Amino acid sequence: MSSDLLDALTALEQQKGISRDVLVEAIEAALVTAYKRNFNQAQNVRVDLNLENGSMKVYSRKDVVEEVEDDRLQISLDEAKDINPAYEIGDILEQEVTPKNFGRIAAQTAKQVVTQRVREAERGIIYEEFIDRTDDIVNGTIERMDSRNIYVSLGKVEAALPVNEQIQGEVYKPQSRIKVYITKVERTTRGPQVIVSRTHPGLLRRLFEMEVPEIYEGIVEIKSIAREAGDRSKISVFAHDKDVDPVGSCVGAKGQRVQTIVNELNGEKIDIVEWSEDPVVFVANALSPSKVLDVQVDEEEKSTTVVVPDYQLSLAIGKRGQNARLAAKLTGWKIDIKSETDARELGIYPSESSSYLNEINEDEDENETYTNVEYDLYKDDEE
Structure with missing residues (x-):
């Protein structure tokens, strides 16, 4: 391996947002696998990467014991002392066993493993990003549909909008923009799975928080919501400041605030009442x-x-x-x-x-x- 490894690690760190430590760990694990697979070795080994020059070395690891039962994993105390008198029973002796042609084989064999680890790290980052956005509203683009779900692109991940989370009678067109509410984020073998909704009462709550500054600032509080999505909803509000009209704040001048939400929900009727x-x-x-x-x-x-x-x-x-x-x-x-x-x-x-x-x-x-x-x-x- 050449010093180009440093440039590659730096590029991946900047482009994918994956820390260099994660990438180095993935490469070292891949090289251990490559060594055992290509050289038919069952011994314990450790790979050491030198990030300054891109070089790497393979070390065998053996336990120092009084009586050897498996010479691939163990070494006697006498043999260990011949190498270094300081060794005692229970220590681990390391010796370099780097094959001459290991660099070429390692690069070929490790590529797939490294790619997989990088993909897993990316998925982990995406999962952590979206698990923190559960119960939040996001903008997406409708990508495709099947008999069960509508798939909405949220940028880094494609979210599923199940049939039971779709507003009855609402028309969904590919490539159209849509606001959805994240209800669940799960880890799967294919990466994070994000479930979104258009029917959840939380969607209505978040829309009001976006449109009504008094709610966002905590002056007006949404106490409860009852919703039959696509048809009609009721929302109760309360003002912590006696000089603020909670209902009027939600309605807005000439009904502009609530009308924006009604339009987003394609005409769903909304009753705003004081709690x-x-x-x-x-x-x-x-x-x-x-x-x-x-x-x-x-x-x-x-x-x-x-x-x-x-x-x-x-x-x-x-x-x-x-x-x-x-x-x-x-x-x-x-x-x-x-x-x-x-x-x-x-x-x-x-x-x-x-x-x-x-x-x-x-x-x-x-x-x-x-x-x-x-x-x-x-x-x-x-x-």
């Missing part, structure tokens, strides 16, 4: 865009009975029960919705909660604030 530690207020907000007259809470069963105006019963429930279902997921409370007429007939309305809720709504009207976002998106919610 409250009071279940009466929180459940009422969560049923946006429906108006709520009363919320009665059963703490033991963690359930609520909600009263809405007769004309808004279908809006509160939503198509196929979607609005009520998402509100229940968002709040963590069971929700039983009744019309005002039915509630009066059952004698459960009005109640103390309804008076309390009316006072809150009146205060909000006076302050010209709001607890939900209503767009034309909701015009078809009533059946």
Whole structure:
């Protein structure tokens, strides 16, 4: 081997980002394998690379013992002392055994092993990079598709977007740009496998963090998300600064912030509601865009009975029960919705909660604030 080895190691270190120590270890391991394979040797050997001039030497390693059982691996104490009187039992004696033509054979045989080790090191670097990005959003390019997955190029690695992580009805075109959420990174024999999603609630969370500075800075906090990807989502937010409107921050001027997210999700409806530690207020907000007259809470069963105006019963429930279902997921409370007429007939309305809720709504009207976002998106919610 020539001093060109140094240049090659330096180039690989700079281009592939693999440390020189890893490369040297790979080369030495490859040379040990080459020596044993080409010279039919079963003895223990060590290869020493001189990085200054690119030279290498092979040393046999034998244990110093009192009685030799295998002369390929052991040497007697008497023989060892003939070489150096300082040797004692238990020491390891090394002798140079470098063959004259080893350089050519080693280069040929080691090439494949070195290449494999370099590839493994690259895979390790990629794995470490993407394992730290789990639960994060990334930009990618759709490369190809098969019956099970869509494959998205993330630069150094190709991620898989499984069928169950794809938004139903969304069209994926090769070479188009797409934002995806990394859900899992695994080591495999073929390198790191990255699984991404378009349906995960975390995607919605990250999109809001990207579009809303108040969320990114921690002024506004996303408390919970309920999502039926491609159709509708609900998100509850809370402001740690009383002078900040959490819902308004997420909506943005003329709805620009939330509309950017809606566009990214190809028209998915998004309800933004204000979180409250009071279940009466929180459940009422969560049923946006429906108006709520009363919320009665059963703490033991963690359930609520909600009263809405007769004309808004279908809006509160939503198509196929979607609005009520998402509100229940968002709040963590069971929700039983009744019309005002039915509630009066059952004698459960009005109640103390309804008076309390009316006072809150009146205060909000006076302050010209709001607890939900209503767009034309909701015009078809009533059946």
